[in-house]
Amino acid sequence: MHAADALQWLPANPLPLDAAVLTSLPDVVEFRHRDTQRWREWFLAAAELVVRSTPPTSAVVFYQTDVKRDGVWIDKAFLVQQAAAAAGARLLWHKVVCRAPAGQTTFARPGYAHLLCFSHTLRDAIEDATPDVLPELGGMTWARAMGLAAVRTAVAWLRDRAGARCLVDPFCGVGTALAVANAMGLRAIGVERNAGRAEKARQLRVE
Template identity: 45%
Template sequence: MENKNPERIVECGDAIEWLKAHDKFEGASVVASMPDISEFTNTTLAQWKEWFTTTAALIMSRCPDDGVAVFYQSDIKYEGVWVDKAYLVQKAAESVGMEQLWHKVVCRVPAGIATFGKPSYSHILCFSKNVRLHDMSRSTPDVIGDLGDKTWVRGMGLENCLMITKFIATHTNSTRVVHPFCGEGSILAAANKNGLNALGIERSPKRVEKARTLQISDDKKWIL
């Protein structure tokens, strides 16, 4: 039955501590986009990689077996080294016994244009313990050329948010999306747009307020 009045809850706090205090989210799927080393101080690359894989595994461990865990991550170029976050997320998935269902590439700029600070694309990866995709007729593009409208420069993009949450709504039995590190709430708004309840965790009070009110217009624009 379609949920015409999906709820949204946004809690202000540390996402890792919040996750540690909760068991698996029954009836839910999980979406995450975790911070990179630029948001840490006095942290080596090795320490950040360990934090990243450990946190990804923690997030996945809270996803029920019949749900999916979706990660949106952009690689970084750090002190002359390319850091592949897709690889780090895949390592975490193996450690908790999840299989990868799909891996999409999102073009941040048009093909053929050189970028310097960050690679020109981002990853969207989906994992599950029990969900399997046998009907290939329901496949969607693996390379996404348009992010859609964004709430801020590093945002996922409206089209990606709607794609992720629509996948959860149509390919799982989940009725809720849980989003640690929810930022300004783009995934939460997209989940509600697709009839799913949404729960976000964010440590910034300013972002929490935005995440509680962000909406999507019928012509696919953010209503801030």
């Protein structure tokens, strides 16, 4: 677990070849400036760096929830896809995770989150397909956490289909993905800029 800025840490620390990445980049409300255009540029650059840092024979999964701000829908799956294309990776799958039951109206955030998986060289054969619509997020360790059920799905895929033995989350928050990975038999490496959350990530354990 590293209490550091991922944008500096990733270029200086090549990931182990048996590592895959699962991460969730911060929303604009997590920045003091709250300027959507500045955040969008930061997000694109950060996502591209994450994809470029992923070992070429492995994969990276982004877990992102869109937001609605000032009457405009900010589609983070679209931003992640732009960043991955700039880094030369291909989309292997795109799942939606229900945050609310189908048919229910939601307001500031949509009723689903995205899980998108990219790789430079891996491919996902048609016969290996897994469900595209996940019925629930699962429990959350804090308000901005990834849902535990969604994380388990992503980690299982990275372990069983991408051969990962180590899980890296460079924006790990309180360490949800790292704790799930450990519980599922993988080593884990986390980076988090906020010292308090980095400390919580060192402690977090899940079943």
